[in-house]
Amino acid sequence: MTSLNGKPSSLIPDFDKLSIDERLRHVERFAGLSEEDMQQLRAPSNLDRELANHMIENMVATIAIPVGVATGLRIDGEEFLVPMATEESWIISAVGNAAQACHDTGGFTTSASGSCMIAQVQLLGLTNPHSARIAILEKRNEIAAECAACDPTLTRFGGGFHDLEVRILGEGADAMVVVHLIIDCRDAMGANTVNTMAERIAPKLQAWTGGRPALRILSNLADRRLVRARATWIPEALGGEAVRDAILEAYRFAEVDPYRAVTNNKGIMNCVSAVVLATGNDTRAVEAAAHGYAAASGRIRSLTKWEVAPDGALAGSIELPMPVGLVGGAVKIHPTARALVAILGVKSAEHLGRIIAAIGLAANFAALKALSTHGIQKDFMAHHARNFAIGAGATGDEIDLVARSLVERRSISTAAAEQVLAEVRKSR
Template sequence: MARNSRLSGFRDLDIGDRRRAVARECDLPDDALDALDPGGLDLETADRMIENTVGVLGVPVGVATNVTVNGRDVLVPMATEEPSVVAAASNAARIARVRGGFTTTSTVPVMQAQVQVVDVVDPQAARLRVLEAREEIIALAQGQDPTLTRLGGGVVDLTVRTVPTGDQTYVVAHIAVDVRDAMGANAVNTMAEAIAPRVAELAQGRPLLRILTNRADRRISRARAVLDPEALGGAEVARDIVHAYRLAAADPYRAATHNKGIMNGVSAVVLATGNDTRAVEAGAHAHAVDASGRYTSLSTYELDADGAVVATLELPTPVGLVGGATRTHPAARAALALTGVTTASELGELIVAVGLAQNIAALRALATEGIQRGHMSLHARNIAVAAGAEPDEVAPLTAALVADRSFGADHAEAVLARMRGRA
């Protein structure tokens, strides 16, 4: 069944009706999202997931609408505590939708692990000795995971580097592995452990670290969108969006906040689907360092010949559909079912599309009304609750704060008192 992510009036529904609307569009049972209830992760399951468990922390899960990826409409689960994130992604996806939405591609899902060898007398010659045994080492690593090989994955490469430090030069072997639909940490770490003694023997040194690298620069997902100038707010807004990008490209101080906005979308989808947010964030920020060693923008913005804004984003996406919390956490399984993705590569592409949508929304806001107005308007509900509003008072108090464009706690309490005085 073809999905429609353009759900008019979705935000005005109550939670039960939103769930049913999403389930219908995704051809899922009406109760498919019940695992997203606060009790979706019970304490017994939580205790099996990590050590020393004392409870469960709830994070709101929203659904981004309007998202079109490679011609397919997708409803995207996003887990975040920050107001405006889901709304911003949905709004930017609606703008991108005018010119066909997001076009995405990705590389083969290759992860790498490193084996560090210390106390090597002749590191340059040692590097070559290890490379001369390339086929032997690859076969040794490949034998650690026959299931991965049967699924079409497995070792694709062995490289060896020398890394100079203060008092010696380390020999560092990299084993590169197509991990298929897994995130891949366990697979590559097991292989690194297996090959470490032989690599060290060949290098004539002592093996030390045997661990994956989260710089997943051989596992890249890409997204591109063409943004109609009129849908953005006019040609001047389009030009100013490009100016805003250029500052992020040139200035690390701006780039840090620019990229954080991208990660608002990326991390929300990664978390909702039970994947490792820290691994994805580490890889993304490492990817933001250019060849000269300067931290810069992860995304790019250009004007095409017709004056439309062309936005692009490339990110490492070490995410999986099998293993870890993606299998053990009921809410993660429900979120994955909602996306309709069938491979880890598809999930990575969806994540990057949402990251780009988030970035588009932020730059458009900065180029027009400023980021704070829209953010605080959506944050007003939290302020109303913090001021002590009862459930039937939250909506009118929120509306009053937005109308006043004043969001301080004192102001909210004063407005609430006036409302109650009129009751």
């Protein structure tokens, strides 16, 4: 089955019922993977011990996380299979189901604000912070030149220094001047780049103002690097207008109550972080940025917005910071991350970020629909039953036998799994 633009469709019937090798063959055909990529994905261990030893200090072992692919994603008119690295049950199939429900009505539309990060330099001990602020702003061209000298390659590719901001925080003896170097990082996440620029410019700032440089570090509140996605689901794909309205009621709960909002956003980040991890990016940076952005108004709110379109469809949108890259860091040196990026076929960090935004929106749709209808436990625990079976000691075909029995009995616990496993083995 092919899409309108000639690319294979990401809709793969019964993908979850295929063997691992069969799934990999589908992915290989869809993404046009090389034999090297396929060998890496089939390897018992995805990370060479010596490479791991050079990635971190005190390395003693590597830990494998399952990687699945979400199917049915139509994003900006293109078909995608999206790799997700996670130990969490249910979320990959949930994303695929959400994507399939809006696939025939256009899927997801995405956009981005840019690829800028902020480097902060804190200046202390100034008795004239307002004059110092103006003096720094007067040096904009010199600051731009210093930043360009830090990374000529980035500048050559159209990145580098983008803008300058100077803020005054506090009053009197407690006042501090905080300089923001706004740097276009292009296809890099940018932490090392902006930190280097902050370190380089700090002595200059001291010479110009007399202030004492203190912290010189990036900000992870990446609000100059936003990604957005939107989609609509017709009532027929939801199960009717009553389901649509129930989803809206669940969303409003997250908008007005911080206790619900935190959990709502955690569900979004379950899936966002799974793609970030699969592509070798920094999950902690993305998590920090997203949760900080959700609380930017002074009270944490949902990262998504839900409303009714003029034709009665459910319209959802999401906006969140996305400090991810395709050059530098683990994304370049981890061979499995490179192979998983190849599945996506993205050529820029911005494109990767926009796909991740669509995944976040799909995740929230799936969670709100489950919560507002039959409850999350029915879907989650049915998948999680396998984990309880494995934890009880089940192996091979015993795992599915025990899991099915647990779901049928509606009793999913370690004790129940141990009892069912004993019964299975006794019957053989």
